[in-house]
Amino acid sequence: MRVLLVEDDAPVAAGVEAGLALSGFVVDNVTTLDAAKGALATINYDAVILDRRLPDGDGLTLLKHWRRSSVATPVLMLTARDAVASRVEGLQGGADDYLIKPFDLDELTARLQSLLRRTAGQVDHAIRYGSLALDPVTRSVTLEGEPVALLRRELMLLEALIRARGRILSADQLKDCLYGIDDEIESNALNVHIYQLRRKLGRNVIETVRGVGYRLGKYNSDATS
The missing domain is CATH 1.10.10.10 (Winged helix-like DNA-binding domain superfamily/Winged helix DNA-binding domain)
Incomplete structure (x- = not known):
């Protein structure tokens, strides 16, 4: 399974890449909205992990653009904003799941696997x-x-x-x-x-x-x- 990670915090990105690799994921990391847009346009990813706060803007802006363009790739959104209104905004903007920083890597992996199962219509893990x-x-x-x-x-x-x-x-x-x-x-x-x-x-x-x-x-x- 190939995942696009849109995260500009190098230590966070390195940890996510290493952790997901242990669970069998191939992870490509980009650090800007523009790079993410180009990556998803050229590679068929199974899912996207998208940070909200990026150097060239809010990740939610890109997510809304994807959804308006009928891009159905599952998106797990990351954010440091823990307000309920912020999470609701992300989910209404097209996110399939939401995780607040700092997060546990095992939880991120489990949420991503669950998201992919739901997308495929699976009930159990296998x-x-x-x-x-x-x-x-x-x-x-x-x-x-x-x-x-x-x-x-x-x-x-x-x-x-x-x-x-x-x-x-x-x-x-x-x-x-x-x-x-x-x-x-x-x-x-x-x-x-x-x-x-x-x-x-x-x-x-x-x-x-x-x-x-x-x-x-x-x-x-x-x-x-």
């Missing part, structure tokens, strides 16, 4: 595809009820494919789910992750659609390890 289940909260995977150990980016790749529900995702779309703007990506990195998932979950778990991309294939238990 996302499923046949006998394959992934819990984004515990970062655990089971196949036919049996636990499977995955590395962080293997799990992120699997999550992106499950959430796609059989849709084809291009190589670039999958890389966007795994890497941030500043990450260095080796040319064969995606192929390595796909190979490892096939080895652990079965050779048919990911289907290659030649010249187009990849999608989740038929789940089975023919894993070799």
